[in-house]
Amino acid sequence: MSASALLLLAAVVAVAAFVQGASGLGFALIVAPVAGLLNPGLLPVMLLAAMIPLNLYIMLRERGALDLRGAAWISVARIAATPGGSLLLLVIPERHLGMVVGLATVLAALASVAAPAFTPGRGAYMGAGVITGLTETTTGVGGPPLALVYQHRPPSELRATVALCFLVGEVVSLAMLLSTGQGGTELLRPTLLILPAVVAGVVVSRFAHRFIDASRMRVFVLGFALVSGVVLMLGM
Template sequence: MDDISLLQIALANLAILAGACLQGVAGYGIGTLSAPLLFLISPLFLPGPLILNAVILTVLMLIRNRAAMQVREVRYTIAGGLAGTVLAWLTLMVLSPKGFELIFGILILAGVALSIGGLKPALTPRNSVYAGAASTYMGTITAVGGPPIALIYQNERGPLVRANMSAFFLVASFLSLSALLLSGYLGIRELTLFALTFPGVLAGFWLSGLLVNRLPFEGLRPLILAIAAIAGVAALVRGLLSL
């Protein structure tokens, strides 16, 4: 593609590999880690191409962790996700390219704040609905939908987290893609960029199988949040300078 270099494609694959590996280990991460890195490489990789890669990753993770899934909790988050998708679609319909960078930065920093805020909501039906709505809204616009869902699953065991979050993210990704398609943010360019970065998600998932009990996710968390914060500030600055 004329507006994307081979170096950017290679870096994008590495960013998606890292996020896919993290999500394969912790249950989420392809948005939290990959989206900020992709924005710094080129905003064209967001949100459609990354969400398409996330669909592939969540299918693979569901197959790997299907025995641990509990449908009851997932249905509440999906119900909230429907509301979040409608709100995201309405936002995208009135958003300009300049406005996208501003809201991207705001939502990324909101995700960082949620991750470090110390909130510990219980895994209840009401909280699941709220988390599902917030996650799908953020995920549709920025491809970063992990922090709200991670809050309600932070005290649960690993296999349940990976299975239930994968089930939610799969449905949420299809909802997000529908909103992007209807608002004109998903077309041939996004499909092409997805095809060019698809190898990264496969390599990251394969690597996560080797590291699932070895990768120190909590030790990496400050670095991941710092990357997200830098990208959020960069998006805000770019959006403000272009006004």
């Protein structure tokens, strides 16, 4: 990847880390389409690795609002579905990965917009976990199913619980991909290069997350996801 492309990716990552730190969602939806356009080979390993420190920080910052029951059901289903995502990645050629990421991003954003209000139960938690396990292991994008479950809960609960679910799932997915040879450790080098951008974005969000209108931020994230997903699909 050229220096200019790396700088562009770092800028996008900083914005995405700020958005996720402030709203609890959006990092993968923002970064995955851009990374797919710049270098599809970075997905999903780079994205999963970058999100581990990000979500660890958010989870610790908002730990008082955690929904441990929901997180437990989601994580059990998420871990059970991870091998299925790994198998999907085996059958998707790298040249088509950008199309898959773009399509997954657009469908996830549309589902987030269209979903009606509801009170989540065990079935909703486990359903979200299964879908997240498949899509995040394959493309790095897994937030929208969790957003659907927690979209009508207090913002602090959404941020904390989604961060914990992400953290567990990302560690499991990354370990499986690396252990099965579907992502070499050389793909972790770009993560180290963009890590300062992750830190910068999430640190700024620390001072802003209490004052940002969550509904407007959600509209921004979903709008960006739709546009970038379509661009990625057309570009591939």
